[in-house]
Amino acid sequence: MGEKKIIFIAFAMEDERQRDFLKGQSLSPRAPYEFIDMSVKQPYDKDWKARVRTRIKRSNGVIALISKNSLTSSGQKWEIACAKEENKKIRGIWAYKNDRTNVEGVATYTWADKNITDFIDGL
DSSP states (O other): OOSOEEEEEEOOGGGHHHHHHHHHHHHSTTOSOOEEEOOOSSTTSTTHHHHHHHHHHHSSEEEEEESGGGGGOHHHHHHHHHHHHTTOEEEEEESSTTOOOOOTTOOEEOSOHHHHHHHHHTO
């Protein structure tokens, strides 16, 4: 594993538990990758967008956890749009095995170490 990469995780609040699983998975000594979660916990205070943009700018890339909840999450939609504006690479990861929701403009892959590692290593 190379240098530690800073990854912003974009997710719908309804999928917060999946975000926690992703963070936990990276802590395993067997995990072939590490990343720093820079997501914002309280998305709707007045300075939310400015803080998110700063964090996205400081990140090496964005992992978007994609589910049916992504389609109605205004916060996640904005985070993805912001990442595109900042020219950050984005990798969609399906948050659930039985949910293959697609978000326009986000290439989405199954949740597997290789799919996550390849993205992070390519940053």
